Amino acid sequence: MDTNQARKLLNIQIEHLRLILGSGFGVNHAESTMFDIINIVKENNGLRGYFIELISETLTKPEIGYLDSNTVPGELIELATHELRWPEFQALANNRIDKLFAGKSALAISDISRKIADAYSDDWPDREFYAHYN
Template identity: 30%
Template sequence: MANTMPHGDAPDAVEGFRRCVHEVLRIADSSCGVEELEPELEHALRILQGNFDLRDRLEEEIVSLLDTPVEGVIELVSFVMHELRWPPVKAEIERRLAHPTGDVSNRRHYEAMLDAFHDSWRDRDLYRRYG
């Protein structure tokens, strides 16, 4: 697992988040379950929490992930948004549910990510953080 990025260092924090996303996708592609993903999900959360001054840029990064809701992306968005609950990310997920385009099977993925914005998120027990 990589180190967290320095607070407030825009290129490093955004690039660090992108590297973290890449690592989550790599792990998700070669594993089953969230146990192996959780350390990188925690790392992503630390980057997002530690760089509040870059929230707009980091929100854009998360929203861009919604274009391809594959395994890894679903877990990442769900995990970090359960903690952060950023309204623009929630609004974008809701928009995609209200006005679906492309692959209709993505609806289930968007619904799963939207569920993470609630205290009663049904997948929360999959993670040690909430156990």
């Protein structure tokens, strides 16, 4: 699949994920869609920059819990960090801490930026929520 087609499919899958989560269903109902998204990104090297750009735009928002159009759900950001382990995720998290918390990571304890850091670990606490790991 060419990069343009892969980008379209990625956008459709992210929108599908937002609909599932926005309708009140938990990650157990969204898990297959999240792994489909990660597989699309893994299989299409040309999507890496675009996916990072989408996450970067999401992380500029003070509250990312809202499932606005053109945002990446936090659950996907965490899972993608855990699965892909790209250094860009940590750089984006650090940038968020710098901008929203004046560089004070202690203030970001419950923020997505802290959850991104935690997701790099093989012992990521949220693994228990995904059947894929059990």
